[in-house]
Amino acid sequence: MKSEIIHPPPGVPGGEASADAVVTELFLAHRLALVRLAFLLVGDQESAEDVVQDAFAAVYRRWSRLSDRGQVLPYLRAAVVNGCRMVLRRRTIIGRFRGHREVPFWSAEAAALLGETRRQVFLAVRALPRRQREVLVLRFYLDLPEAEIAQVMGVSRGTVKSTASRALKALAATLQEER
Amino acid sequence: MTRDVEDRLRDAFAAGAELVSPQSLKATGTPAAVRPRRGVRGLPVLAAASVAVVLGAVAIVPSLLGSSAAPPGGSAEAPTRFTAVVDALARRAEQPRAYWRSESETLTWGRPAKQAYNIEDSVRRVFWSTPRGPAVETTPLYTRPDTAADERKWRAAGAPDLCGFQVGCEGVRDRRGRADYHFPKGFEIGGVSLTRAQFLALPQDPRRLEAELLRLQAPTHQESTGPSGSFVKQYSEQDTLWLMGEGILMNTPAPPAVRAAALRMMAALPGARTVDQARDADGRTGMAIVRKVDRDPLERRLVIDRSSGDVLGTTTLVAGPLPESAGLEVGDMAAAQVVRALGWTGDGPRLPEGCVQQAGKTCVGS
Numbered sequence: 001m002k003s004e005i006i007h008p009p010p011g012v013p014g015g016e017a018s019a020d021a022v023v024t025e026l027f028l029a030h031r032l033a034l035v036r037l038a039f040l041l042v043g044d045q046e047s048a049e050d051v052v053q054d055a056f057a058a059v060y061r062r063w064s065r066l067s068d069r070g071q072v073l074p075y076l077r078a079a080v081v082n083g084c085r086m087v088l089r090r091r092t093i094i095g096r097f098r099g100h101r102e103v104p105f106w107s108a109e110a111a112a113l114l115g116e117t118r119r120q121v122f123l124a125v126r127a128l129p130r131r132q133r134e135v136l137v138l139r140f141y142l143d144l145p146e147a148e149i150a151q152v153m154g155v156s157r158g159t160v161k162s163t164a165s166r167a168l169k170a171l172a173a174t175l176q177e178e179r
Numbered sequence: 180m181t182r183d184v185e186d187r188l189r190d191a192f193a194a195g196a197e198l199v200s201p202q203s204l205k206a207t208g209t210p211a212a213v214r215p216r217r218g219v220r221g222l223p224v225l226a227a228a229s230v231a232v233v234l235g236a237v238a239i240v241p242s243l244l245g246s247s248a249a250p251p252g253g254s255a256e257a258p259t260r261f262t263a264v265v266d267a268l269a270r271r272a273e274q275p276r277a278y279w280r281s282e283s284e285t286l287t288w289g290r291p292a293k294q295a296y297n298i299e300d301s302v303r304r305v306f307w308s309t310p311r312g313p314a315v316e317t318t319p320l321y322t323r324p325d326t327a328a329d330e331r332k333w334r335a336a337g338a339p340d341l342c343g344f345q346v347g348c349e350g351v352r353d354r355r356g357r358a359d360y361h362f363p364k365g366f367e368i369g370g371v372s373l374t375r376a377q378f379l380a381l382p383q384d385p386r387r388l389e390a391e392l393l394r395l396q397a398p399t400h401q402e403s404t405g406p407s408g409s410f411v412k413q414y415s416e417q418d419t420l421w422l423m424g425e426g427i428l429m430n431t432p433a434p435p436a437v438r439a440a441a442l443r444m445m446a447a448l449p450g451a452r453t454v455d456q457a458r459d460a461d462g463r464t465g466m467a468i469v470r471k472v473d474r475d476p477l478e479r480r481l482v483i484d485r486s487s488g489d490v491l492g493t494t495t496l497v498a499g500p501l502p503e504s505a506g507l508e509v510g511d512m513a514a515a516q517v518v519r520a521l522g523w524t525g526d527g528p529r530l531p532e533g534c535v536q537q538a539g540k541t542c543v544g545s
Binding site: 032035036039117125171172 | 184193199201205267524526
């Protein structure tokens with residue numbers, strides 16, 4: 001259930017509409033998809049919702065400084081991906097002191113809902129380096145083309161391509177072993 | 180192998196994302212729900228704006244929904260929420276890509292002729308829009324006895340092979356798991372075939388859309404008798420509009436504003452109502468437009484995502500007595516479609532080797 005929505009809502013050509021109206025529209029239209037994106041990256045809904053809330057807050061706060069308001073959605077996605085990186089970083093640091101907590105996504109309940117085959121895929125994805133995970137989610141969940149993935153991640157298209165290639169190769173090897 | 184991994188990733192990500200249901204999100208209608216987490220000044224305003232949008236939507240419920248303002252069986256807020264979701268859909272801008280697809284699983288329940296058990300039949304269908312035109316991919320998935328009791332009766336009958344509603348499968352090639360492709364000349368919606376230009380030009384106003392669909396269906400609607408002269412029970416005009424609406428939403432890459440118009444048109448059909456809480460056959464929750472079919476004792480539900488307005492699926496429930504041979508009682512689900520993927524994509528259909536997409540042709544997968 002994915003749609004490519006790149007521009008702010010019609011009716012705001014030139015970005016003259018108020019930040020309130022546009023950000024609220026974006027919030028209503030994209031919140032769920034962005035929470036799902038964050039959920040796939042961090043593995044728990046509460047953190048995902050917080051990350052998305054912060055991303056919208058950032059857009060709202062910087063509205064007057066956004067140079068290209070036709071690119072708000074890529075900007076939001078980039079903010080979400082960055083926010084997820086921060087969550088994972090915090091989790092790693094906390095984990096060093098308190099031990100790692102199993103996030104709900106990998107719980108037995110979620111595994112039961114998803115089925116063992118899918119769980120294997122998630123566990124294999126989770127074992128990949130952070131950048132590879134991000135590329136895979138943006139490519140195979142959001143169906144973004146390389147150029148947009150590069151924009152969201154702040155890397156070159158070549159890096160996206162090579163990262164995706166390495167990730168798929170690693171996954172193929174892991175999943176093959178499990179068969 | 181890489182292609183296999185890609186498929187598994189798409190499937191796993193889609194299923195994983197569904198664990199976040201629209202209803203499970205924190206409420207956004209109050210300032211507290213979207214309060215700043217780190218002293219952000221802007222968010223109270225954002226929250227207030229959210230409330231304003233909701234309140235504004237209350238004030239501007241289109242007259243089209245007037246007939247369903249207090250729907251029987253639905254909540255009083257359902258039309259308002261429906262309007263807000265559809266308004267957002269109408270304003271959505273999409274960036275078309277090389278391909279568009281609507282992938283769904285069609286489930287049908289019922290009793291095969293002269294049998295004592297019910298079956299569940301499942302078929303995967305993907306409606307494609309490609310640079311060369313439309314394509315329809317069909318993959319029979321399985322047919323099996325419906326419940327444990329049905330399975331016992333099926334075993335007692337000798338556990339015959341099941342091929343859809345045909346028992347025994349004599350002369351039927353086993354196509355389970357194999358995709359066949361058909362390349363129609365146009366996009367099929369409710370018995371009418373539209374060219375890409377025609378559906379792109381469909382009106383974005385629900386009343387004008389309805390008039391245009393009636394005009395398009397006029398030539399086909401006159402065929403009230405079968406080729407042999409036998410009487411064919413016809414769908415009413417409203418039934419056909421509903422089916423055409425479903426077709427626009429699920430079989431064509433119609434622009435968001437046209438999809439929104441189709442939803443408004445369906446919600447405004449006589450007898451239609453909006454329901455705030457509904458589930459598709461996969462258990463996913465959303466809003467629904469509900470309407471009893473004029474031609475048959477069936478109730479159709481179109482379930483949409485409460486956030487995006489995209490279609491989650493359809494269900495068809497038995498709403499009146501059916502012949503005993505159907506094996507279904509009032510309240511039973513007779514059929515359902517579960518949408519698995521919908522929208523633009525960079526990947527096209529994987530045609531069988533040697534298959535060339537050509538209007539009017541069919542390719543059989545090996």
